[in-house]
Amino acid sequence: MRKHSVGRVTTTQADISREIEAGVGAREQQPRLDYPAYRSSILRHPTKALHPADPEGVELWAPCFGHTDVADAEADLTIQHAGQPQGSRITVSGRVVDGDGRPVSHQLVEIWQANAAGRYAHLRDQHPAPLDPNFSGLGRCLTDADGWYRFTTIQPGPYPWRNHLNAWRPAHIHFSLFGTDFTQRLVTQMYFPGDPLFALDPIFQSVTDPKAREMLIATYEHDLTVPEFSLGYRWDIVLTGSHRTPLDSDLEEPS
Amino acid sequence: MTAAPGQTVGPFFHIGLPYAGGNELVPPGRAGAIRLHGRVLDGDGVPVPDAMIEIWQADPGGKVCREPGSIRRDGWTFTGFGRAATDPDGHYWFTTLEPGATHEGRPPFFAVTVFARGLLDRLFTRAYLPDPELFGPDPLLDGLDEERRQTLITSRDDTGLRFDIHLQGRRETVFLSFPKHRGVWA
Numbered sequence: 139m140r141k142h143s144v145g146r147v148t149t150t151q152a153d154i155s156r157e158i159e160a161g162v163g164a165r166e167q168q169p170r171l172d173y174p175a176y177r178s179s180i181l182r183h184p185t186k187a188l189h190p191a192d193p194e195g196v197e198l199w200a201p202c203f204g205h206t207d208v209a210d211a212e213a214d215l216t217i218q219h220a221g222q223p224q225g226s227r228i229t230v231s232g233r234v235v236d237g238d239g240r241p242v243s244h245q246l247v248e249i250w251q252a253n254a255a256g257r258y259a260h261l262r263d264q265h266p267a268p269l270d271p272n273f274s275g276l277g278r279c280l281t282d283a284d285g286w287y288r289f290t291t292i293q294p295g296p297y298p299w300r301n302h303l304n305a306w307r308p309a310h311i312h313f314s315l316f317g318t319d320f321t322q323r324l325v326t327q328m329y330f331p332g333d334p335l336f337a338l339d340p341i342f343q344s345v346t347d348p349k350a351r352e353m354l355i356a357t358y359e360h361d362l363t364v365p366e367f368s369l370g371y372r373w374d375i376v377l378t379g380s381h382r383t384p385l386d387s388d389l390e391e392p393s
Numbered sequence: 394m395t396a397a398p399g400q401t402v403g404p405f406f407h408i409g410l411p412y413a414g415g416n417e418l419v420p421p422g423r424a425g426a427i428r429l430h431g432r433v434l435d436g437d438g439v440p441v442p443d444a445m446i447e448i449w450q451a452d453p454g455g456k457v458c459r460e461p462g463s464i465r466r467d468g469w470t471f472t473g474f475g476r477a478a479t480d481p482d483g484h485y486w487f488t489t490l491e492p493g494a495t496h497e498g499r500p501p502f503f504a505v506t507v508f509a510r511g512l513l514d515r516l517f518t519r520a521y522l523p524d525p526e527l528f529g530p531d532p533l534l535d536g537l538d539e540e541r542r543q544t545l546i547t548s549r550d551d552t553g554l555r556f557d558i559h560l561q562g563r564r565e566t567v568f569l570s571f572p573k574h575r576g577v578w579a
Contacts, residue, residue, distance in 0.1 A: 168398050169513035176401075178511030181436040182560050188516075188570035191533050195495030196449050196457050197504050197571075201474035204461030237394050246464075250409025258405040276409040278464075312403065314410060320449050320504050321571040325515055327400040344513045345398040353397045378396040381573065 149177075149302040151338055158343045167350040175340035177301050193321050198382050200316045200323075203246040203280060213279035215249075215291040223273035223292050225254025227368040230328070230356065231288040234281050236317055237379030241285025248314040249289060250276045256295030256309075265297050290368060296335055308335035308342060315375060322377040329355045330371070399514035404443055406508065407478060411445065414466045416477035418448075418489040425453070427553030429503065429520070430486035433479050435511075436561030440483025444509035446558070448475045448487060448520075451501065455493030491522060491554075500525030500534070502545075507558055507568075516568040520556040521546045533569075541567050 157175040164170070171183040216223055230249075234242040252258045252275065255267035259274050273292060281287050296309045310327040317323070329342065336342055336351075345351045353376070362370025402410070419426050433444040450473050451457050458473035466472070477485040492501045502519040525534055525546060534542050544566045547554040558566050 167395050169400065171513050173513060176511070176513065179401075179513055180511075181439070182441065182509055182511035183513070184516065184565060184568050185436075185561050186565055186567075189533075189537070189567050190572050191569045192573060193571050194499070195502075195504075196451050196473065196492075199457045199459075201449055201463055201472060202459055202461045203463065206461050206467075207464035235394070237396055239394055248409055250406065252405075258408060260405040260408050262404055274408065312400075312406065312409060320506075321517065323447075323506055323515055323517075324397065324399055325402050325508055326397055341401060341403075341513070344400075350395060350398050353395065354400070376394050376397050378571070381571070 151302060151304055154302050154305070154340055155338060158337075158340060161343075161346055163346075165347040166345070167347050169344040170346060173340065173344040176344055193319065193381050197320045200245070200318055200320050203316075204244070205280070208246065208278045208280050210279075212277055213287075213289050215273065215275065215277045215289065218274055219272040221272040223253065224270050225273075225292040225295075227290065228293050229288065229290055229362050229364055229368045229370045230311065230373060231286065231362055231370070232356075232373040232375060233285045234287060234315060234375045234377065235285055236322065236377050240380075241281070241283070242315075242317050242377065243281055243283045243285055245281050245316050245318075246278065247281060247287045248276075248278050249291070249311050251291065251294040251311045252297055254292050254295050256297030267295070267297070293330075293369075296333075301340060306335050306338070308333040308339050313375070315377065317377040317380065319380050319382060321381065324375070324377055326375075327354060328373050331355055331358060401510060401513050402445060402508040404510040406443075406445060411476060411478040412464055415464075416475050416485070416487045417466065418471065418473070418475045418487060420468055421488045425490055426488050427491060428486055429489055429547070429554045429556060430484065430552070431555050431557040432483045433485065433507065433509065433558045434483060434560065434562075438562065440479070441509050441560065442479055442481045442483055444479045444483070444485070444507065444512075446477050446479070446485045447506040447508075448489070449473055449504040449506075450489070450492040451495050453490050453493045455495050455501070457495060494528060498529035500528040500531050505556075505558075507560075509560070512560070517571070518558070518566055518568050519545050520554070522554070523547055523549050537567060
C-alpha cells in the first residue's frame with residue numbers, strides 16, 4: 139500500500155476543512171495543482187514551475203469540429219434510450235467567449251455527469267446508488283455563431299468519494315471546451331447555486347480565489363425554464379485569450 | 394476578463410471523452426502510419442491508469458489541418474487531432490503520421506495535453522520529433538538544460554515514436570504555460 143492511501147480512511151472532514159482553511163490566503167484564479175487536501179493530487183502534480191512558452195504553429199489553432207462529428211440529438215441527454223431517465227429535467231445553456239469577450243463559434247462542447255442518484259454509468263463507480271438504464275450521462279454539441287451552447291439533461295445528484303471519511307462531491311456537470319487556439323483548452327466542472335457542500339469540497343476549493351470559484355456556479359434563469367418541461371440554468375464560460383488575430387475564415391461555419 | 398478555472402477530469406471521464414477511433418488519426422497499416430505511444434507515470438514511477446492524452450499536430454507537409462471529422466473519422470481525412478485514455482498499465486497510443494514543420498527551419502512537434510484524475514487542471518507540453526537540432530533552432534528547447542530538454546523529445550522505436558510523460562520526479566516532463574494570452578490578467 140502506498141503511504142497516502144492509508145491516510146484516506148482516517149482523515150476526517152474536519153482535517154480536510156482545516157487544510158482548506160490554511161490555504162485560503164493565496165487567492166489564485168486557477169486551481170492550485172499542488173493541493174494535498176485533494177489526496178489524489180499528491181503524486182500527480184508537477185513539482186516544477188510551468189515553463190513559460192510562446193505558442194507556435196499548431197498551438198495557435200484549434201481542431202475543427204462540425205456536424206459530421208456531432209448530431210443535434212447529442213445535446214439532449216434525456217432521449218438516448220427507450221424510456222425517460224429518472225430525476226428532474228434541466229436545461230443548461232450559456233455562451234462560450236474568449237478572454238477578449240469574443241464568442242467562440244461553431245466549436246465543440248462535451249459534457250458528462252452522474253445520474254439523479256449520484257451514480258456514474260462507469261464500471262469503477264461503486265457508489266451503491268441505482269444506475270438508470272435510461273441515462274448514460276454524456277452529451278455533445280457545437281456552439282452557434284454567437285458562442286451559445288444548450289443541453290437538456292437531468293439534475294445530477296451529489297455523491298460520496300473516498301478522499302477522506304464522509305467525503306461528498308457537490309453536484310456538478312463536467313464540461314470540456316475548445317477555443318480558437320489549442321492553448322485555450324479547458325476541462326472544468328459546472329456547479330449548482332447554493333450547494334451546501336461547496337465549503338467542504340477540496341476540488342472546488344483548490345481554486346482559492348472566491349470570485350474565480352463563483353465562475354464555476356451556474357445561475358437559475360427562469361427565462362431558460364421550459365414550461366411543463368425543465369428548469370433552466372445559465373452558465374457562461376470564459377476561456378483564456380487568443381494569441382491570434384481573428385481571420386474572416388474563423389467566422390465561417392465548417393461544412 | 395478572467396478565464397474560468399479548470400477542474401480535474403476526475404475518475405469517470407471515460408463515459409464522456411474517449412470515443413471509438415479517437416486515437417487513430419489514420420487507420421493502422423496505412424502507408425506512412427506510425428505509432429506515437431508512451432506511459433504516464435506518477436511521482437513514484439507508478440503508471441497512471443486514469444489519464445487521458447490529446448495530441449494536435451500538423452500534417453506531414455507542415456500544414457495545420459482545418460478539416461472537421463476527428464470524432465467520426467472517415468478513414469481518409471487527416472484532421473490532426475487525437476484523444477487516447479491510458480490503459481491499466483498507464484500506456485497510451487496513437488496511430489498517426491509524423492508532423493512536418495509549420496515554419497521552415499523549425500523542429501516539428503506534437504502539441505500534447507495531459508488530463509488525469511488527481512490533476513486539478515490540464516497540462517500542456519510538446520513532443521518533438523527526434524534530433525530536433527537537425528531541423529534548426531527552437532526557442533523553447535534552446536532555453537532548457539539538457540536533462541529537462543530531453544523530456545520533450547520523442548525517441549524512435551520499431552513502431553514509431555515513444556514519449557513517456559512523468560508527472561513528477563527526477564525526469565518530470567516540462568509542462569508549459571502560455572502567459573502572453575491576450576485578455577487574461579495574471
